[in-house]
Amino acid sequence: MNRRSFLAATGATLAHAAGPRITWGLAASEHSPDLRLRIEPCTLDIGHGVQINTVAYNSQIPGPLLRLKKGKPVTIDVTNASKNPDLVHWHGLTTDPLNDGAVEEGSPLIAPGATLRYQLTPNPSGTRWYHTHAMAMGDLSLAAYTGQFGFLLVDGAPDPGRHDKEVNLAIRHWGPHFVPMVETMRAESQNMPQTTGSDVGYDHATINAHMLDAGEPIRVKQGERVLFRLLNASATENVLLALPGHTFKVIAMDGNPVPNPYSVEVLSLAVAERVDAIVEMNSPGVWVLGSTLKESRDIGLGVIVEYAGRSGDPVWRDPAPAEWDYTKFAGKDAVPEPEETFTLTFRDAGALNSSKFDTWTINGDAWPNVKPLMVKRGKRYRMLFRNASGDQHPIHLHRHSFEVTRIEDQHLSGLIKDTVNVMPLQTVAVDFVADNPGDSLLHCHQQLHMDYGFMQIIKYTD
Structure with a gap:
């Protein structure tokens, strides 16, 4: 049985056996939800004459910012106005399996035209996110290849530290297409197989809803401390980001404070990772915050950062080569032995x-x-x-x-x-x-x- 068959069979069963903590339809409850999301087709103008036909939450990219309080229960009604069964995963929350949004755990699919009420008690605090957890298989118009993603911020201790402004930036790639993987010669010592399958390439990339130089710039003032929350919401692409003339002081990863806040010139974000970083705005000018790869910036992966009173063409400078190292942000204490x-x-x-x-x-x-x-x-x-x-x-x-x-x-x-x-x-x-x-x-x-x-x-x- 492939994944598609498995999910279809499981979802059909669970739709009728979801239990008391997850509710189908508004008529099943006397109370209005705290929040509503709608999975629906939309056309996105990402700039430079490029339009994307996709599926998104409430017809916006990213979806609505959900700002919740740690430990305070919330109900979210999700209506599926698309033509395919779908569901929402609350990435990073300690939910129960029915509300988590993964059919493999027992979460029900939402049929086209149906509404499902999720009941969440947000925990832990920090930068989380929500997104589809459907499968795509060979259909690149479904699942994470669409625009179904958004920030979910859970307020509560610890404090993210002093800052003057918050900026949420989500990376997404568009126009997916299959590209043959070229057979590569592997060193015999690595004992790795040669593969000839397919990979996914992309025509365009955005930070939030626009390609580089297409949307409004991030406007800052000299001396400001800006808290950037960065999310890699791509379906398959890991990214490296830099802001020339500035460093990122990483204070949290995946929403959790790091033991050793550390400043770097280049950020690495694999698919689904989040980084919270403070940037001291101390290099006036007009800059490109974007991918360290020129070919990625050329398809749109960047955003302009503009200081007050400054104008002109945005500047990019390649950062010095550096390897991403999780250990720089961690402690070195002994950890308990596992069971x-x-x-x-x-x-x-x-x-x-x-x-x-x-x-x-x-x-x-x-x-x-x-x-x-x-x-x-x-x-x-x-x-x-x-x-x-x-x-x-x-x-x-x-x-x-x-x-x-x-x-x-x-x-x-x-x-x-x-x-x-x-x-x-x-x-x-x-x-x-x-x-x-x-x-x-x-x-x-x-x-x-x-x-x-x-x-x-x-x-x-x-």
Whole structure:
């Protein structure tokens, strides 16, 4: 059974068995929702004469900013005005499985024309986001290739620090199309297979709703401290960003304060990652905040930052080469020993069963034919991610956060995330406490990888 068949069968069953904590339709409740979202087709003018026909929340890109209070229950009615079943995932929240928005955990799909009420108690605080968790398979007009994403900010301790202005920036790629992967020669010592499947390329990119030099600039004043919340909402593309003449003081990752706030010239954001960074506006001028790759800026991945009283053509300067290193932001204290360690090896099994797409496996198994990871409530577990492929993999754990405890031979502590990017041939260890019973999905957040097998499920034994 492929993922599409599995989800269709599961969603049909769960639509009638969702239980008391998730409600179909407005008539089923006497109370109006706190918030409403509408999944609907829209046409987006991203600039330079480029229009995108897509599906979005409330016809806007990003979707409405949802600003919630930690611990204060909220109801959100989602109406599906599109032609395909869909659902919303509340990325980074410790929800129950029915409300999490992942069919693999038991969340119901929303049929076209139907309305579903989600009931959430926002936790933890920080920069979260919401997005579709449908599959696309070979159809690049669905799922994360659309405009279904938005910021979800949960207010509550700790304080993000003194700043004068907040700016939320979401990265998205548009005009997806399949491109053949060229066979590459691999060193025999790496023992890596050659692959001939398909990858996804893009015609355009935006920060929020516009391509570089198409929307309004970010206007700042000299001496301001600006809190940038940056989100990579792309379906498949990891990005590197810079703002010439400035540094980013990273204060949080995936919404969680980092143990060691640290300033860098270049930010790395894998798919689904978020970074909160303070920028001291101390270099007056008109600048490009954008991708470090010229070809990405050329298709729109950037935004202009304009100081008050300054004008002229925006300036870009290539930053000095630098490697992204999670350990710079982490502590070095010893961490508790886990109850158990799960070793998870990721591989590309090549195109199987006459598919033109590569199948991804974890320990040799592709979803849905996987062996669940079994955990006990209250225990601490370690997952050892071994990337035996030539691709980067942003690995996301639903309904929990984890602590990154080792990258290769470097031990670290205190870096709490829900998505970690595992580089080619790299090994990364993350620890989590099984404190939120119910099925929890673990997967690569690249849509093409997730659709073709790269998922695992964690189940509680009690």
